[in-house]
Amino acid sequence: MSDVELVWPNKELQLRASGEAGYEWLSLGDERLCAKPSIERISDGRLTARTNLIAIGDGLDVLEALGARSPVLTGGVRLVYIDPPFNTQGSFRQYNDAMQRSMWLSMMRDRLAAVRPLLAEDASIWVHLDDAEVHRARAIMDEVFGENAFVASVIWQKRTTRDSRAAFSSNHDTILVYAPSGPKRWKTSRNLLTKEDARLRNRDGDPRGPWADAPFTAPGYRKGQQYEITTPTGLILRPPRGRSWYATEQTFLDLLADGRIWFPKGGDGSPRLKLFASQLRGLVPFTVWGATDTGTNDDAKRHLLAMFPGAEVFDTPKPESLLERIIHIATNPSELVVDLFGGSGTTAAVAHKMRRRWLIAERNPQTVLDFLVPRMRRVVNGLDPGGVTEVTSWVCGGEFEVVQVAPICGALPESARPPAIRRRWLRIEKLLSPAGGARSSSAA
Numbered sequence: 001m002s003d004v005e006l007v008w009p010n011k012e013l014q015l016r017a018s019g020e021a022g023y024e025w026l027s028l029g030d031e032r033l034c035a036k037p038s039i040e041r042i043s044d045g046r047l048t049a050r051t052n053l054i055a056i057g058d059g060l061d062v063l064e065a066l067g068a069r070s071p072v073l074t075g076g077v078r079l080v081y082i083d084p085p086f087n088t089q090g091s092f093r094q095y096n097d098a099m100q101r102s103m104w105l106s107m108m109r110d111r112l113a114a115v116r117p118l119l120a121e122d123a124s125i126w127v128h129l130d131d132a133e134v135h136r137a138r139a140i141m142d143e144v145f146g147e148n149a150f151v152a153s154v155i156w157q158k159r160t161t162r163d164s165r166a167a168f169s170s171n172h173d174t175i176l177v178y179a180p181s182g183p184k185r186w187k188t189s190r191n192l193l194t195k196e197d198a199r200l201r202n203r204d205g206d207p208r209g210p211w212a213d214a215p216f217t218a219p220g221y222r223k224g225q226q227y228e229i230t231t232p233t234g235l236i237l238r239p240p241r242g243r244s245w246y247a248t249e250q251t252f253l254d255l256l257a258d259g260r261i262w263f264p265k266g267g268d269g270s271p272r273l274k275l276f277a278s279q280l281r282g283l284v285p286f287t288v289w290g291a292t293d294t295g296t297n298d299d300a301k302r303h304l305l306a307m308f309p310g311a312e313v314f315d316t317p318k319p320e321s322l323l324e325r326i327i328h329i330a331t332n333p334s335e336l337v338v339d340l341f342g343g344s345g346t347t348a349a350v351a352h353k354m355r356r357r358w359l360i361a362e363r364n365p366q367t368v369l370d371f372l373v374p375r376m377r378r379v380v381n382g383l384d385p386g387g388v389t390e391v392t393s394w395v396c397g398g399e400f401e402v403v404q405v406a407p408i409c410g411a412l413p414e415s416a417r418p419p420a421i422r423r424r425w426l427r428i429e430k431l432l433s434p435a436g437g438a439r440s441s442s443a444a
């Protein structure tokens with residue numbers, strides 16, 4: 001426990017989502033806190049340990065409505081990535097980004113605290129922010145997960161163009177990374193980055209898959225590694241002057257018999273060692289991530305516009321290549337990824353393409369209708385050639401469900417809702433129907 005603490009007005013209260021977009025402070029004795037938010041509607045009525053889920057509602061309500069024993073949370077959450085409103089005091093097309101600071105802080109603390117007991121053993125939590133609140137968010141994360149859970153703050157280059165009107169042209173966001181098991185332990189289970197120079201190819205149709213290659217030589221003179229190698233074309237080779245073969249003759253013969261030696265130049269060249277992906281030691285990620293590797297907000301906008309031509313797309317969507325890197329580092333296939341601020345659905349789309357399970361909460365039903373559901377429908381049906389489709393070798397398949405969660409504060413009974421709100425769910429259902437094409441029979 002730290003001996004310093006960030007304090008703010010009403011810190012001792014709970015902040016609950018109220019109605020469609022507001023929040024309400026509740027004291028700990030408020031009886032509404034005894035109520036469980038309810039799942040009001042569900043696309044086909046079944047939630048299982050294999051369900052990918054879009055939940056329409058506030059993230060905290062969604063977690064409580066599902067409950068820790070929900071089959072959807074089986075195995076625990078391996079990765080939480082959240083890209084909440086940054087509290088820039090601006091207003092974007094799809095959501096308002098101006099909250100009282102105290103509300104914003106409680107909103108973040110309560111959602112992080114709610115997700116904590118649902119985490120798997122080697123989980124990590126990645127919180128994406130900018131300079132408006134990142135320093136205060138770090139104090140909150142220290143409070144919820146402990147200072148020792150801090151792993152890194154990643155600087156992501158979000159744009160490559162310059163804003164000449166500003167004092168400084170800010171071109172980065174910060175992503176705070178925490179692992180409750182601590183960085184030393186988490187390091188043993190996170191994935192390294194694939195070596196960029198290891199261009200894997202399958203030049204001999206090896207059934208084990210593509211491979212990179214390295215010279216079969218080692219520096220210096222080693223007596224046991226000086227022998228003759230006969231190439232497939234009959235040339236007799238000795239190690240170059242001042243070098244030795246990479247291994248002893250017996251090891252060479254074993255590798256040759258196992259198809260792990262490659263002779264370039266049509267069989268005339270010096271032997272090379274074949275290295276499959278699992279044998280290549282990857283790279284420890286840096287904390288500064290450039291636009292070339294992980295894309296920019298503008299790349300993400302272009303991708304959204306390709307999917308939804310003419311739409312008023314999000315102002316700051318995140319590119320799929322950024323999420324691909326995060327999900328690669330923090331999870332393995334079939335593990336669960338959670339995003340409590342779904343937006344246009346980047347996390348869901350990338351998790352799906354990377355064969356992870358996913359749970360996404362998004363509070364604005366119109367965003368779910370206009371972006372999240374149709375985007376995921378495209379991914380499932382193999383109709384999104386953009387983003388990381390190629391690098392993840394995604395074709396099509398899998399499925400997802402949609403639920404709607406009623407808040408414990410300010411929920412209107414169905415009969416009192418404006419017809420427009422009721423019509424929205426009908427339109428989501430229509431998108432999900434077989435004719436709408438959200439499901440695919442072939443699993444990914």
Ligand SMILES: C[S@@+](CC[C@H](N)C(=O)[O-])C[C@H]1O[C@@H](n2cnc3c(N)ncnc32)[C@H](O)[C@@H]1O
Binds near residue numbers: 017059060317318367
């Ligand atoms: C910055 S955007 C997320 C963008 C997303 N990462 C993407 O790439 O498209 C934040 C989203 O969080 C949603 N949101 C805001 N407050 C929320 C809450 N309490 N629960 C769930 N979603 C919320 C907003 O409607 C908005 O769509």
